Amino acid sequence: xxxxxxxxxxxxxxxxxxxxxxxxxxxxPVKLLVMDALTELFHSHGRVSKDTLFERSRNLTEISxxxxxxxxxxxxxxxxxxxxxxxxxxxxxxxxxRPGELLYREQSRWFNRADNVPGGSHKEASLxxxxxxxxxxxxxxxxxxxxxxxxxxxxxxxxxxxxxxxQPASTQATRVRRLNVIFSxxxxxxxxxxxxxxxxxxxxxxxxxxxxxxxxxxxGSRQRPTQVLPTSAVAEAEEGPxxxxxxxxxxxxxxxDAHDDLY
Numbered sequence: 523x524x525x526x527x528x529x530x531x532x533x534x535x536x537x538x539x540x541x542x543x544x545x546x547x548x549x550x551p552v553k554l555l556v557m558d559a560l561t562e563l564f565h566s567h568g569r570v571s572k573d574t575l576f577e578r579s580r581n582l583t584e585i586s587x588x589x590x591x592x593x594x595x596x597x598x599x600x601x602x603x604x605x606x607x608x609x610x611x612x613x614x615x616x617x618x619x620r621p622g623e624l625l626y627r628e629q630s631r632w633f634n635r636a637d638n639v640p641g642g643s644h645k646e647a648s649l650x651x652x653x654x655x656x657x658x659x660x661x662x663x664x665x666x667x668x669x670x671x672x673x674x675x676x677x678x679x680x681x682x683x684x685x686x687x688x689q690p691a692s693t694q695a696t697r698v699r700r701l702n703v704i705f706s707x708x709x710x711x712x713x714x715x716x717x718x719x720x721x722x723x724x725x726x727x728x729x730x731x732x733x734x735x736x737x738x739x740x741x742g743s744r745q746r747p748t749q750v751l752p753t754s755a756v757a758e759a760e761e762g763p764x765x766x767x768x769x770x771x772x773x774x775x776x777x778x779d780a781h782d783d784l785y
Contacts, residue, residue: 524563525581532588540596552598559603560585561648579652586656602657606645609635636662636702636713659706669695670717670726698726 536555543549564578593600631637633654634646647653647660654660671694696717703712716725 525585528563529581529584529588532585532592536592537595540592540598544596552596555589555592555598555600557589557600557602559605561603561605564649578649582649582652582656586653590656604653605648606662607648609644609646633660633705636664636700636704659708660704662702662704664700664702666698666700666715668698670698671695672717672719672724672726 540552544551564581566574568574589600589602592598630646630651633651645664647662696719698715698717701714701716703709705711714725715727716723
């Protein structure tokens with residue numbers, strides 16, 4: 523019942539609340555809508571099938587329609603929190619598809635992963651291609667393996683509450699995190715490092731610009747994996763391992779080609 527309830531809120535309750543607030547002169551308009559977290563509504567303990575994927579695609583599209591309508595009508599920024607899943611290397615006997623076929627697994631790294639972060643290729647966003655086609659921008663926050671000791675110059679621009687007295691700069695190493703704009707409808711992909719301090723979130727300059735690890739895919743030159751790499755914990759929000767999810771999606775998209783009425 524959670525999905526029908528969400529659809530009711532997005533189609534009836536939330537627009538009514540926004541209209542009510544707009545009618546009151548002493549209230550500031552709502553400018554931000556945060557949904558935390560959409561993926562939890564689609565967790566399933568059963569086996570993924572063609573029918574369940576069709577139903578999930580329909581629900582995701584309907585939710586997206588309501589969110590786009592609200593954002594356009596009320597000029598609201600909408601942020602939907604997603605989750606990440608583990609990406610496993612294929613076994614030697616895995617189905618590699620027909621000759622010349624570009625599998626979903628190889629396509630998804632362009633819109634689901636942060637491949638410019640070491641270890642970022644082992645985590646990808648949930649909800650698949652259907653949801654990726656509904657959003658205008660995808661931002662991934664991750665924890666790197668790097669530590670940094672911030673000096674006075676790094677902390678100079680950090681904001682400090684007025685009621686706090688200046689504190690001496692700490693020499694304790696701080697975990698460096700990374701923000702990646704994987705894709706956006708208004709700009710190119712970008713990335714920056716940041717740290718979380720008492721003063722808030724502070725961006726830090728990169729020590730070394732990360733090299734791109736995303737060579738153009740080649741359907742005719744796919745090679746079978748020869749080594750299983752360890753999975754790095756690079757995402758702050760993690761979902762349990764979803765082994766074999768790539769194979770199920772590949773089968774789903776091959777079957778979907780035969781359905782002309784699939785949106």
